[in-house]
Amino acid sequence: MQNVNYAIVDIETTGHSPAKGDRMIQFAVVFVRDWKIQTTYSTFIQPGKKIPFFIQDLTNISDEDVKDAPIFEAVAGDIFDMLQDCVFVAHNTNFDLSFVQAEFKRIGFPLWKGKKMDTVELSRLLFPTSFSYKLQDITLERGIQLANAHRADDDAYATAELFIECMKEIEKLPIQTIEHIHKRSFQLKHDISSLFFEALQKKRVMSKVEDLDIYKGIALLKKQLQPDPVESFTYYPETKNQKRLMFSEGLQDFKERQGQFQMMDAIWQTFQGKNEIAIEASTGIGKTLSYLIPSYFHAKQQGKKVLISTYTSHLMEQLHEVEVPKLEAIVNSKVNVAILKGARHYLDLHRFEELLRAEDESYDDTFAICQILVWLARTQTGDVGELNVSSGGQFFLDKVRKNAFSIKSSEINVHDFHSYALAQSQKADILITNHAMLFTDKHRLEPLLTNQITSFVIDEAHQFVQAANARDERIFSYTQWKYVFGQLGTRDQDQLTSSFARVLGRQGVEVTSTFEELDRMYTHCSDKFDEAVLSLVQNVSRKKTAKSHSKQTILLEELDLDFDVLNEVYHYLQRWLTIAENLLDRISTSQLESSHSEKLIVAEWQYWLNEMKIKTGEWVDIFLSSLSEHSVWIELDRRSVPGSLHVYKKPIDSTRAVNEIFDEWRGKAGIIWTSGTLSVPGNSRFIVNQLGLPEEVQIKTYSASRDFYQGANLFIVDDMPDIQHVSQSDFIEAVADAVIQTVLVTEGRCFVLFTSQEMLRRTVDLIQDTNLLEGYMLFAQGMTSGSRMKLLKSFQRFRKSVLFGTNSFWEGVDVPGDALSAVIMVRLPFSSPEEPVFKTQAERLTKQGINSFTSFALPEAILRFRQGFGRLIRSSTDRGVFIVLDRRIESKSYGKEFIRALPDIPMKKVSLEDMVLDLEHWYNENV
Numbered sequence: 001m002q003n004v005n006y007a008i009v010d011i012e013t014t015g016h017s018p019a020k021g022d023r024m025i026q027f028a029v030v031f032v033r034d035w036k037i038q039t040t041y042s043t044f045i046q047p048g049k050k051i052p053f054f055i056q057d058l059t060n061i062s063d064e065d066v067k068d069a070p071i072f073e074a075v076a077g078d079i080f081d082m083l084q085d086c087v088f089v090a091h092n093t094n095f096d097l098s099f100v101q102a103e104f105k106r107i108g109f110p111l112w113k114g115k116k117m118d119t120v121e122l123s124r125l126l127f128p129t130s131f132s133y134k135l136q137d138i139t140l141e142r143g144i145q146l147a148n149a150h151r152a153d154d155d156a157y158a159t160a161e162l163f164i165e166c167m168k169e170i171e172k173l174p175i176q177t178i179e180h181i182h183k184r185s186f187q188l189k190h191d192i193s194s195l196f197f198e199a200l201q202k203k204r205v206m207s208k209v210e211d212l213d214i215y216k217g218i219a220l221l222k223k224q225l226q227p228d229p230v231e232s233f234t235y236y237p238e239t240k241n242q243k244r245l246m247f248s249e250g251l252q253d254f255k256e257r258q259g260q261f262q263m264m265d266a267i268w269q270t271f272q273g274k275n276e277i278a279i280e281a282s283t284g285i286g287k288t289l290s291y292l293i294p295s296y297f298h299a300k301q302q303g304k305k306v307l308i309s310t311y312t313s314h315l316m317e318q319l320h321e322v323e324v325p326k327l328e329a330i331v332n333s334k335v336n337v338a339i340l341k342g343a344r345h346y347l348d349l350h351r352f353e354e355l356l357r358a359e360d361e362s363y364d365d366t367f368a369i370c371q372i373l374v375w376l377a378r379t380q381t382g383d384v385g386e387l388n389v390s391s392g393g394q395f396f397l398d399k400v401r402k403n404a405f406s407i408k409s410s411e412i413n414v415h416d417f418h419s420y421a422l423a424q425s426q427k428a429d430i431l432i433t434n435h436a437m438l439f440t441d442k443h444r445l446e447p448l449l450t451n452q453i454t455s456f457v458i459d460e461a462h463q464f465v466q467a468a469n470a471r472d473e474r475i476f477s478y479t480q481w482k483y484v485f486g487q488l489g490t491r492d493q494d495q496l497t498s499s500f501a502r503v504l505g506r507q508g509v510e511v512t513s514t515f516e517e518l519d520r521m522y523t524h525c526s527d528k529f530d531e532a533v534l535s536l537v538q539n540v541s542r543k544k545t546a547k548s549h550s551k552q553t554i555l556l557e558e559l560d561l562d563f564d565v566l567n568e569v570y571h572y573l574q575r576w577l578t579i580a581e582n583l584l585d586r587i588s589t590s591q592l593e594s595s596h597s598e599k600l601i602v603a604e605w606q607y608w609l610n611e612m613k614i615k616t617g618e619w620v621d622i623f624l625s626s627l628s629e630h631s632v633w634i635e636l637d638r639r640s641v642p643g644s645l646h647v648y649k650k651p652i653d654s655t656r657a658v659n660e661i662f663d664e665w666r667g668k669a670g671i672i673w674t675s676g677t678l679s680v681p682g683n684s685r686f687i688v689n690q691l692g693l694p695e696e697v698q699i700k701t702y703s704a705s706r707d708f709y710q711g712a713n714l715f716i717v718d719d720m721p722d723i724q725h726v727s728q729s730d731f732i733e734a735v736a737d738a739v740i741q742t743v744l745v746t747e748g749r750c751f752v753l754f755t756s757q758e759m760l761r762r763t764v765d766l767i768q769d770t771n772l773l774e775g776y777m778l779f780a781q782g783m784t785s786g787s788r789m790k791l792l793k794s795f796q797r798f799r800k801s802v803l804f805g806t807n808s809f810w811e812g813v814d815v816p817g818d819a820l821s822a823v824i825m826v827r828l829p830f831s832s833p834e835e836p837v838f839k840t841q842a843e844r845l846t847k848q849g850i851n852s853f854t855s856f857a858l859p860e861a862i863l864r865f866r867q868g869f870g871r872l873i874r875s876s877t878d879r880g881v882f883i884v885l886d887r888r889i890e891s892k893s894y895g896k897e898f899i900r901a902l903p904d905i906p907m908k909k910v911s912l913e914d915m916v917l918d919l920e921h922w923y924n925e926n927v
Contacts, residue, residue, distance in 0.1 A: 004194075006032040006117075007086035008163055009096050010156035012059045014047050016095070018102035023047035025059070025066055027079060027100075028152035030160040031086070035167055037160055041082060042153040044069035054771045059150045073107050080104065083112050091135045091159045093118040093190065115191040119159055122166040122192060125181075128371035129386045131790045131797075135159065136777075140797065170195055174210050174219035175203040177373050180356070187366045212377070215415040216353045219377050223420055225427075234331065236268055236297040250330035255876075259702035263290040266700055271298040271306075271455045271670035276697050278461065278688050280678040282903075283870050284704025288319065291457045291672060292327045292430070296335055298670070299429040304454035307431045309438055311463040313341070313385055314789040316432050324430075338421070338428035339381075342440045343402040346418040347372070347382045352400040354603050357596055364392030372400070382417025388790065399607070426452075435460075435467030438661055455670035456662075462675045462687045462863065468654035469837075472630075474621045476647035478533060484611055485526055490519040497522070500583070500605045503598045509586050518579045525572035532565045533642050540634055550639045555836055556632040556647070566623045573616045580609050622649045629653050631840035652841050655692025666694075673697075677866045680859040681900045687863075706904060711879035712872060713922070714899075714907040715915050720885045723827070732759060735826055736766040738885055738912055739802075740773060742822055745919045746881075748776050748800040749821040753868050755829050757782050760804050763826075777801040807864060821923070823872045824883045828898065829864035830857060858894055862901045869902055881919065 008030045015022035028042040044061070046069045056062050079100075090096035093116050101111050123133050130141055139146045139158045142165055146158040170178065182196035213220040237243045243261050247254045263281055270277045271294060281287040295306035310316055316339055324337050356369060368389050375387060389397055402418050425431050435458070458464055489495030501515050539559040540552055587602060622632065631652050637644035651657070662671060678687045684699055717738060723731045743750050754760040764780045767773055777798040778784075779791045795803040807829060831838040842852035872880040882902075889895040890909060899907065910918065 003033065005086045006089050006160075006163065007083050008032060008089045008156055008160040009083075009100070010090060010152040010159060011096050011099060012055075012061060012150065012152045013099060014049060014051055014055055018099055018106065021049070023049060024072055024099065024103060025051060025055075025061055026152040027075070028156040029079075029082060030156045032089075032160055032163060035164050037157075037164075040153070040157065042156070043075055045075065046071045054774070057771055057774050060148065061151070072103055076104065076107055076109055080109055080112065083114070086114065087191070088112070088114055088116040089119065089159070089163055090116075091119045091155070091162070093120075115194075117163075117192050117195075118190045119162050119166065121188065121190055122195075123162065124388075124390075125188075125367065125370050126166050126169040126374060128375045128388060130388060131794045132785075135162075137794070137797075138162065167195060167199075170199045171202060173199070173374065174212055174377050175200070176212075176214065176217055176219040177377050178203060180218075180373050181370050184361075184366050184370055187361070187363065188370075189363070213415060215349055218349070218353060218356070218373070220415060221376070221378055221380060223380060225423070234297070234300070234333070236294065236301075246330055250332065251326065257284065257286045258705045260286045260290050263287070263700075263702050264294055267291050267457075267670075267672055268294040268298070270672060271295075274455075274667060274670055276666060276671040276673075276693070278673040278678060278693065278697055278699045280676070280699065280701045281674060282676055282703045283874060284708035284876065285702050287674060287676070288323045288459070289326060289330070291459070291674060292323060293330060295430055295455070295457060296327060296331055298455055302454040305425075305428055305431045305452050306455045306457065307433065307453050308457045308459060309433050309435050309464075311435055311460040311467065312788070313345075313383075313434065314792065315460065316341075316434060317789075319432055336427055336429045338424040338431055340421050340425045340431060340433045340437065341383065342434075342437050343418050345383050345385060346402045346416075346421065347376075347384055348400050348402045349382075349415055349417065351603075351607075354600055355396075355400065358600055359597070362392070364390060365396045368393035368396040372397075382420070385789075388785075403610070435464050436470065439467065439471035439657065453665075453669060455672070456665065457672045457674065459674055461673040461691070462677055464658065464673075465654045465687065465690045468657040468691075469651045471657055472649075472651045474618050474649040476618055476622050478642045478645040481529065481615060484608065484615060485522075485529070487608055488522065488612075490522050491515055492519075496601070496604055496608060499601045503601050504583065504587055506598070507587060511583060511586060514579060514583060514586075518576065518583070521572050521576040521579060525569060525576055528565060528569045528572055532562070532569050533645060535562045535565060536634060536647075537636065537641050537645065540636060541638075551635070551637045553633055553635050553834065553836060555839070556634060557627055559634070561623070563624075566619075570616070570619055570624060573612065573619065577609070577612055577616065580605075580612070584609065622647050631837040633836035648836070650837050652837060652844065654690060658691050658693075676870055677863050680862040680866075681897055683859055686859045704903075708876045709873055709903045709905050711877070712903070712905045713881045714902065714905055715881055715883045715918070716889055716907065716909045717883065717885050717912050717915055718887065718890060718909045719911040720887055722887055722891075728759070728762075732762050732766060735759075735885060736763050736770070738883075739763070739824060740767060740770065741912065741916045742824060742883065742919065743773055743776060743802055745916055746821040746923055748798075748802055750802045750824065751820060751822070751871055752802065752804045752824045753826060753829075754804065754806050755827050755832075757806055759826070760806060764804055773802070775800060778804070780804040781806055820872065820878075820880060822881045822883060822919075823868060824885065825865070825868050827886045828861055828884075828888055829868065830861040858897065862898055865898050866901050881922070883915070 010028050011024055012026040013022050013024050024045045025047050026042070026044050028040070030040045031038045044066045046066050048071065051061065051063050051066070088097055097112075097116060104111055120133050123130065123138050127133075127138065127141075130138055132138065135155060135158060136146060136149045139162055142162065144158050144161045144165065146154060148154040173181075178196055178200050182193060182200055185193035185196050210219075211222055213222050237246050240261055243264070244256065247256075259281070263279060263285060266277060266279065267290065269275075281290065291308070295308065299306045308319065310319065320337060320339055324335060328335050352372065355365075361369070371387060371389060371393070376382075379386060384397055384401060387397065431453075487496055489497050491498045491501050497515075497518070501511070504511050536559070539561070540554050543552070543554050543558065584602070584605060629651060630649050632647065632649040635644075635646045635648070636642070665671060673688070673691065673693065675687070678684075678699065679701070680686050684701075688697065688699060720738070721731055721734050739750075739752055752760075752763075754763070760780060761783060764778065764783060768778065777794070777800065779795050779801065781788070781791060781804060783804075784791055784794075791803065791805075795801050833839065833842070838857070841856060845852040845856060869882050872878070872882055882905075889898055908915070908918065
């Protein structure tokens, strides 16, 4: 709206609750008109009480600063007048406005009245892929200066600039997107509809035609199709001189690495002979280019694709965005590369369009729809992993993912993201995917990986074991089951079944008796389900556990299950599904006459019918199938039973699943297994055996030169308490102290690696309570929202940052340069003896007369230890310290095995105090 005054407000306070006596200490407002900053106003305010120390530390506002400042009563009139006839804007309006209103009320002023907007809500909507919406984070990402965060004047000015940036983003959106969002904007929490209306008015008078794809009124970014492969062929560089010339011409900073050319040749020869090999290549070899270069030449030679599989989406993107450009520079040619993930990674555009026309959305659904509409105008991939939605929005996102039941038609395939990814893969020389996709494709009716593939490279091969086991993982969640039941209901519960019955009735289909039977089956199934769950909970409660924690984990084989009840649940589920499918068949002939709302109800019925099929399969796999070769266990929290109840089933042997994929390719294609960690001292085939590779598969090892690790140092802190002789609280306190001191010396850039999520959480909570790292960005797995990849990207964006992670964070993370100065390993990474999969595997080995500690627990922990160290030094110029806080590395006989597994680097066993002094000296030398 032209000529509207926007008052962008920020305040600082002594705390969060005016009702408990907290008061304002600074008020700032920036006025925006015609999308330009006009004037500003800022004042300190005397709160009439001491400012808490942590607030002084946070805001850098001291008691001295406000000593001579006016009290709120003295400036309230001016503030009230300034805000009149303005739209109130803030970053978290609910806090700022409610605090201002409470202060007005306290001194007898009338409450401010007017429209309000929130830049948090706007930012979440308009930048749906951002990693964080905290003011410091989102302004940094958008290139907005914020010199002194948590000072009201600076925060208000940055918020004003962000607000203007948001309006510019709205105006960049396609008119179709703006129309959709404007229609829904009235359902959002703040008065932002006027912003979209203003943008809509501007768009409607513009003559510029936007170059977009449109699917049923939804604006999509035009897809860029990959060119056909170039037919020209260059020969693989056989000699060292040919390789040196190619690398030096392509890479400005080329430095010949020990073992890299040898690894390239080993892979090339394996490809040519259609053989299989395992390669352990330490950091510093240049492993990725060592397999990319022969892969490119082999693909060109054969006129087929080389498939490269890695573990995580982050590693896939890193390959594509960082390593492939290097490959193209070296071979001096454009390389056709495609990324292909499983269908559930992609948006189902047909399903989304159906729900876009629905009514009676929740706020979470409405907001997620708006975010997706913005994102669709910008995304090439349609990979929903790019989105940062709320937990409520995640439910909606799961509804619009592609799945096995997604509709297929030529009309949709023109715009469909999964079809686009498949089309891109058809033209690729190199196809990048993840381990999980290989297992998914094996069970596809029409496998993608048929005669198009000439060879395979399995990177992060040690993680292929985890991926193989995850393929058959099943999880039963009580709350998920109750949610599905709740969506369906019976005809008298006014849920989906009731709506579906009305649709059938309006179509003239007589199904009263069928619905009566459906309702009976639903009621029986729901009752028996509750009975089965109660039986499980009672079973667990009768088991005495050694620990007094409220959380319990029990192997299913240790319980006396009521299989009669479990079978009855399955029987009623099957009967319900049969009737429900019959009803769906009855309506399909008359659906052409249905309104959109009726078609949507039928689509919802189909969706939840499919969900019930999946749940039925879960029930059979978990409760009614053989437990051999699997670990099955129950987890619950006695404080929230049965809501916390989960049952997990995981395989313990990956060899069969691996061989299912590769047996048909052996002898027909080259197969490369590579990783930085395939072996441990004394057991070179530890991972190879877990993968079930044939004995004749050779293992080759390529290690970086000794000077590659010249910037690394190992510190073993020898005065940490022994966790076996002190309480966990005392140990956590010592860990928190060590982390704080290390971070303050190194100015952040630190990974802290835990073996327990509970210990991680308690340590981070304690560190935050001290406020000693207030100026640092703390990112904690399981605590900070966002995926593993988003946390890593967040960590890399900030110089003064610390990342706390557990085992899953230790591997496949590449942070080169000075973005990482220290890795702190809190405990040696042994699996807990009570961890169910480990316990099942250990018991199995013991029954075979094998020492489970030396053959499994110790090698597994050493591999993780090596992975933890591997995060630190990613190039020959990197410098960093690896700090071990677990005294067992020196007090236990097996400790030397961990040290042997590391490169030959300087090691010091010192007290925490001495380590901090050494670190300070080391850091000052290298700043």
